[in-house]
Amino acid sequence: MSALRSTSSFRVGEKECAVTLRVPEGDGPFPAILMVHGWGGVQDALTLPFYEPFEQAGFAVMTFDYAGWGRSEGTPRNVINPWQREREVEGALEHLRAQPAVDPKRIVLWGTSFGGGHVVRVAAKHPELLGAITQVPMLDGMAAVKAVPPLRMLRFGFSALVDVVRGKRNPFYVPVVAPPGEWASMDRDGAAEAMQNGLKALLEAEGPEAAVYDNRVAARSLLTMGAYRPFKSLRDVKIPILVVGATRDTVAPFVEKKIRALNNANIQIEKLDANHFDPYFDPALSTNLGYQLAFLRSLSA
Incomplete structure (x- = not known):
């Protein structure tokens, strides 16, 4: 089955966010999955392997770039504010509902990494959704x-201070990912190798223009991390939600005990013996997709 792909955009404030919609062949309207990317994520950078299995399961798939990232408008570039991103997810959800090929009553939110937190927070506000997946x-x-070593945390703090002093329009950037031990917002769990492999797969699938990635994030973004605690919103989720955690994750540690302590019967937990980036690639990817496809089938049962 091949998908029909189209591009569009939606507006959040004064900024246009770029969208790609993939629709299965056949007669719609189709149930749909809104994919929400992670910390330094852009469309297709690591999520390419998920599209075809979801489409073969009968779902339209919509991806988008956050404002100031990828193909979306917005300056300064590559700044992260999780609460602003949640507003952009809401805008993407409204845009997806308006697509003629999509059944607005059968939409699943899907999020990964930092975007997985956004999905939890947004899902808690939308009991009308079909379900949610957060990996x-x-x-x-x-x-x-x-989980960040103390000396590195001090350097993060200094970099963020420099960025704040320079002002909103003149960011001080740090790399999003780097090899182990090198300076970046993420150097653990094979972050740089994962991004390199993801971009290589994108290059092979879409050509050189699609694989452009700006490996920078404004250092001020690091100041938002500690205060952002989406697990608290899990107690308020009233739709089926699948949480796929990695037991060796040192980037976004899997807080399984906190999740289970909420005693929310809507939460299904599956675990992978993996680090943060393993679930995007085989062999962990196959197990991960198995959990997610089984969950999607259960929503239609």
Whole structure:
């Protein structure tokens, strides 16, 4: 089955966010999955392997770039504010509902990493949704902060201070990912290798223009991490939600005990013996997709 792909955009404030919609062949309207990317994510950078299995399961798939990232408008570039991103997810959800090929009553939110936290927070506000999937989610920013070595945390703090002093229009950037031990917002769990492999797959599938990636994030973005704790919103989720956690994740530590302590019967937990980036690639990818496709089938049962 091949998907029919189209591009469009939606507006959040004064900024246009770029959208790609993939629709299965056949007669719609189709149930749809809104995919929400992670910390330094842009469309297709690591999520390419998920599209075809979801489309073969009968779902339209919509991806988008956050404002100031990828193909979306917005300056300064590559700044992260999780609460602003949630507003952009809301805008993307409204845009998806308006697509003629999509059944607006059968939409699933899907989020990964930092975007997995956004999905939890947004899902808690939308009991009308069909369901939600959050993989290797950043559910507790304080746990993520505590996982950072102290000396690196000091350097993060200094970089963020420099960025704040320079002002909103003149960001001080740090790399999003780097090899182990090198300076970046993420150097653990094979972050740089994962991004390189993801961009290589994108290059092979879409050509050189699609694989452009700006490996920078404004250092001020790091200041938002500790205060962002989406796991607290899990208690308010009233739709089926699948949480796929990685037991060796040091980027967004899997807070399984906190999740289970909420005693929310809508939450289904599946675990992978993996680090933060393993679930995007085989062999962990196959197991991960197995969990997610089984969950999607259960929503239609």
